[in-house]
Amino acid sequence: xxxxxxxxxxxxxxxxxxxxxxxxxxxxxxxxxxxxxxxxxxxxxxxxxxxxxxxxxxxxxxxxxxxxxxxxxxxxxxxxxxxxxxxxxxxxxxxxxxxxxxxxxxxxxxxxxxxxxxxxxxxxxxxxxxxxxxxxxxxxxxxxxxxxxxxxxxxxxxxxxxxxxxxxxxxxxxxxxxxxxxxxxxxxxxxxxxxxxxxxxxxxxxxxxxxxxxxxxxxxxxxxxxxxxxxxxxxxxxxxxxxxxxxxxxxxxxxxxxxxxxxxxxxxxxxxxxxxxxxxxxxxxxxxxxxxxxxxxxxxxxxxxxxxxxxxxxxxxxxxxxxxxxxxxxxxxxxxxxxxxxxxxxxxxxxxxxxxxxxxxxxxxxxxxxxxx
Amino acid sequence: xxxxxxxxxxxxxxxxxxxxxxxxxxxxxxxxxxxxxxxxxxxxxxxxxxxxxxxxxxxxxxxxxxxxxxxxxxxxxxxxxxxxxxxxxxxxxxxxxxxxxxxxxxxxxxxxxxxxxxxxxxxxxxxxxxxxxxxxxxxxxxxxxxxxxxxxxxxxxxxxxxxxxxxxxxxxxxxxxxxxxxxxxxxxxxxxxxxxxxxxxxxxxxxxxxxxxxxxxxxxxxxxxxxxxxxxxxxxxxxxxxxxxxxxxxxxxxxxxxxxxxxxxxxxxxxxxxxxxxxxxxxxxxxxxxxxxxxxxxxxxxxxxxxxxxxxxxxxxxxxxxxxxxxxxxxxxxxxxxxxxxxxxxxxxxxxxxxxxxxxxxxxxxxxxxxxxxxxxxxxxxxxxxxxxxxxxxxxxxxxxxxxxxxxxxxxxxxxxxxxxxxxxxxxxxxxxxxxxxxxxxxxxxxxxxxxxxxxxxxxxxxxxxxxxxxxxxxxxxxxxxxxxxxxxxxxxxxxxxxxxxxxxxxxxxxxxxxxxxxxxxxxxxxx
Numbered sequence: 001x002x003x004x005x006x007x008x009x010x011x012x013x014x015x016x017x018x019x020x021x022x023x024x025x026x027x028x029x030x031x032x033x034x035x036x037x038x039x040x041x042x043x044x045x046x047x048x049x050x051x052x053x054x055x056x057x058x059x060x061x062x063x064x065x066x067x068x069x070x071x072x073x074x075x076x077x078x079x080x081x082x083x084x085x086x087x088x089x090x091x092x093x094x095x096x097x098x099x100x101x102x103x104x105x106x107x108x109x110x111x112x113x114x115x116x117x118x119x120x121x122x123x124x125x126x127x128x129x130x131x132x133x134x135x136x137x138x139x140x141x142x143x144x145x146x147x148x149x150x151x152x153x154x155x156x157x158x159x160x161x162x163x164x165x166x167x168x169x170x171x172x173x174x175x176x177x178x179x180x181x182x183x184x185x186x187x188x189x190x191x192x193x194x195x196x197x198x199x200x201x202x203x204x205x206x207x208x209x210x211x212x213x214x215x216x217x218x219x220x221x222x223x224x225x226x227x228x229x230x231x232x233x234x235x236x237x238x239x240x241x242x243x244x245x246x247x248x249x250x251x252x253x254x255x256x257x258x259x260x261x262x263x264x265x266x267x268x269x270x271x272x273x274x275x276x277x278x279x280x281x282x283x284x285x286x287x288x289x290x291x292x293x294x295x296x297x298x299x300x301x302x303x304x305x306x307x308x309x310x311x312x313x314x315x316x317x318x319x320x321x322x323x324x325x326x327x328x329x330x331x332x333x334x335x336x337x338x339x340x341x342x343x344x345x346x347x348x349x350x351x352x353x354x355x356x357x358x359x360x361x362x363x364x365x366x367x368x369x370x371x372x373x
Numbered sequence: 374x375x376x377x378x379x380x381x382x383x384x385x386x387x388x389x390x391x392x393x394x395x396x397x398x399x400x401x402x403x404x405x406x407x408x409x410x411x412x413x414x415x416x417x418x419x420x421x422x423x424x425x426x427x428x429x430x431x432x433x434x435x436x437x438x439x440x441x442x443x444x445x446x447x448x449x450x451x452x453x454x455x456x457x458x459x460x461x462x463x464x465x466x467x468x469x470x471x472x473x474x475x476x477x478x479x480x481x482x483x484x485x486x487x488x489x490x491x492x493x494x495x496x497x498x499x500x501x502x503x504x505x506x507x508x509x510x511x512x513x514x515x516x517x518x519x520x521x522x523x524x525x526x527x528x529x530x531x532x533x534x535x536x537x538x539x540x541x542x543x544x545x546x547x548x549x550x551x552x553x554x555x556x557x558x559x560x561x562x563x564x565x566x567x568x569x570x571x572x573x574x575x576x577x578x579x580x581x582x583x584x585x586x587x588x589x590x591x592x593x594x595x596x597x598x599x600x601x602x603x604x605x606x607x608x609x610x611x612x613x614x615x616x617x618x619x620x621x622x623x624x625x626x627x628x629x630x631x632x633x634x635x636x637x638x639x640x641x642x643x644x645x646x647x648x649x650x651x652x653x654x655x656x657x658x659x660x661x662x663x664x665x666x667x668x669x670x671x672x673x674x675x676x677x678x679x680x681x682x683x684x685x686x687x688x689x690x691x692x693x694x695x696x697x698x699x700x701x702x703x704x705x706x707x708x709x710x711x712x713x714x715x716x717x718x719x720x721x722x723x724x725x726x727x728x729x730x731x732x733x734x735x736x737x738x739x740x741x742x743x744x745x746x747x748x749x750x751x752x753x754x755x756x757x758x759x760x761x762x763x764x765x766x767x768x769x770x771x772x773x774x775x776x777x778x779x780x781x782x783x784x785x786x787x788x789x790x791x792x793x794x795x796x797x798x799x800x801x802x803x804x805x806x807x808x809x810x811x812x813x814x815x816x817x818x819x820x821x822x823x824x825x826x827x828x829x830x831x832x833x834x835x836x837x838x839x840x841x842x843x844x845x846x847x848x849x850x851x852x853x854x855x856x857x858x859x860x861x862x863x864x865x866x867x868x869x870x871x872x873x874x875x876x877x878x879x880x881x882x883x884x885x886x887x888x889x890x891x892x893x894x895x896x897x898x899x900x901x
Contacts, residue, residue: 040617133623252667
């Protein structure tokens with residue numbers, strides 16, 4: 001194929017469409033000419049129409065369409081008639097376990113067969129062609145631009161945008177509040193965060209009529225010291241209405257029963273604010289379970305290394321050192337919940353957390369002790 | 374038989390006439406039918422995203438018929454026994470019902486999810502193709518920017534969709550988003566309270582995300598995709614350089630029937646693959662995760678892959694918190710989460726303008742560049758890809774640590790160091806490879822192909838015979854100019870040797886029945 005250059009002289013002459021001798025293809029080519037298209041190469045896929053090879057290709061494509069229809073029918077039939085209802089644990093011999101795979105296989109095969117059929121038609125039966133079209137890249141012809149410019153200028157002149165600056169300013173001044181008015185209703189979403197980030201379900205005044213809040217398990221059972229063996233840990237919640245639900249997302253606490261030696265180390269490391277509050281009870285310690293990084297629960301407790309790990313971003317906290325962060329992106333310790341045991345032998349919180357649990361925010365109040373580590 | 378054909382012809386003519394009388398279609402119709410498209414496999418990557426999007430609209434509509442975007446607490450009493458009697462949100466319960474008690478619901482859910490993954494993946498691959506070939510250059514910067522916006526709208530659309538079922542994983546994702554939101558100085562807590570209607574997780578976020586997920590964002594996507602494709606159509610597609618191809622023409626085949634048939638076939642193909650995947654490969658088995666509870670999470674909580682690099686960056690960022698006592702804290706998650714995401718939006722958005730500024734190249738470009746021919750840009754792209762991949766791997770570093778028995782902290786440190794060092798190495802290595810490839814192209818054009826024939830001259834020196842690519846001119850020179858497209862590197866590429874035998878079970882090089890031999894990949898064919 002010769003190098004094509006896109007200058008006009010190469011394009012063919014216009015033809016007279018009224019000439020009755022024109023073949024359909026010549027009329028068609030006149031259309032191409034008007035669209036600045038030139039045929040570089042155009043030949044039927046099969047030099048002789050109706051050869052065995054062409055017939056064979058037609059049969060293949062036709063077969064694909066028919067099989068596609070067959071699988072589509074199978075899909076619809078399976079969708080309607082195949083047993084589909086979930087019946088609990090089942091073995092692969094139960095038909096209903098195959099419902100979704102059967103749908104996928106039949107629909108997939110149907111679509112794929114039709115796809116390959118169409119593609120084969122395009123690639124094996126359509127004429128071999130290569131055409132070149134003028135791109136007409138860049139802007140419009142200069143006189144068109146000139147006309148457009150004059151049109152716009154005329155419109156500006158008609159409106160007097162230049163002569164009437166006051167009107168323009170007044171319109172802008174009027175429109176700006178209108179824009180504001182359009183988005184203002186979104187303000188309905190705004191809520192005062194209030195103390196939502198600082199007060200938790202352990203706050204006796206707010207959530208328990210001033211009575212100290214007891215510890216409870218997920219199922220509502222109150223927690224006594226004998227329920228956690230040495231070295232063990234459980235997640236506890238404030239024993240208030242819905243205390244164990246997502247309504248109190250910063251309240252979950254990890255109650256750990258330390259071994260004597262570990263508890264001694266922790267007592268030695270305890271921050272002054274926790275010493276003052278007598279935050280531990282015996283060898284028990286209660287840490288906020290909500291990671292101070294972005295708030296996932298730090299639910300993996302490794303007893304050997306005395307670390308708590310948050311599975312979301314792998315922040316690690318040292319259990320025998322105020323749960324101070326030792327690795328990962330977290331910057332602050334998991335707040336301790338000061339607690340003790342009441343007359344009936346149940347764990348109660350002495351107060352809310354001394355510093356807000358959970359992820360940090362810009363105006364988070366912090367105590368100087370926090371900076372010790 | 375003949376008469377029948379005649380009637381159908383005249384019927385068509387009549388219908389066409391009626392249409393043209395009303396809509397004046399003769400000219401625009403002809404222009405559309407005749408429009409020439411350039412052909413290359415890499416031009417079809419964006420189409421995969423388009424076809425997945427159509428399937429997303431269809432499957433999503435089905436899901437919306439059964440899903441209840443409500444966070445009202447209900448006690449599950451459905452078909453899935455292990456969760457019976459458990460308190461959960463209406464949203465999670467209806468997502469479970471979709472999986473177990475709606476005919477074909479699981480199939481549709483999985484199709485929706487797989488389509489999303491393919492949608493996002495093909496956008497990324499398509500974007501890389503555009504970037505590395507310089508297709509974003511003038512006059513197509515606008516469309517590049519629309520594409521970047523499409524990716525990010527798709528990113529949040531996907532993330533919101535992932536959040537809707539309100540299972541354990543969705544809630545964990547939302548929790549992390551909430552932590553990121555809170556970290557923004559001054560407005561953080563207020564933004565979080567607005568999003569969740571008070572304290573996280575609240576009772577309203579699912580309905581908020583739902584309307585965004587099924588109405589606002591799909592509308593934006595649909596509008597942007599329409600403009601995106603419309604601009605490709607109006608500005609005409611770029612093409613690879615080759616014989617007869619210039620900045621001012623388009624060489625290829627016609628829109629009808631060739632292009633449209635291939636597109637329809639391709640669309641059905643993508644749908645077929647997604648349909649089969651939806652039935653055969655499990656994705657997001659929400660019933661295993663349980664309802665979201667703030668105090669429950671398990672390891673290997675990974676987001677979908679397109680969010681993973683961001684999660685990886687959050688994992689890798691060191692524990693650097695800026696504190697100005699008593700009342701100002703800038704948490705570490707702010708940098709990778711908010712600033713990192715902001716840069717990931719802005720830098721690609723501005724890239725065409727930046728490249729224009731630094732190269733001072735203000736011309737229009739309709740011919741693509743081979744990546745090797747713009748070593749700087751290619752290396753920059755590879756650098757970003759390597760950065761992204763390290764982010765993605767780090768997003769799953771707990772899984773890698775567990776499966777390969779590596780220390781988790783070692784994985785984190787490898788990620789931290791790798792994130793800084795690897796992109797630089799990648800830049801250098803890519804740059805050298807590009808230069809090497811450029812040089813080899815020119816070598817072949819100057820001296821010819823390596824023939825593999827070794828000769829020994831009378832002095833005993835060995836040398837290889839080279840096959841020049843051009844006839845010697847009057848001075849006996851055979852050098853050719855490099856013109857930006859593939860240089861043949863093997864003898865069979867220029868027809869000097871028989872092509873290597875192709876075919877798997879039997880040779881496909883045999884002459885076909887109509888007498889024409891299979892066309893060879895010759896230098897003149899302009900294939901790549």
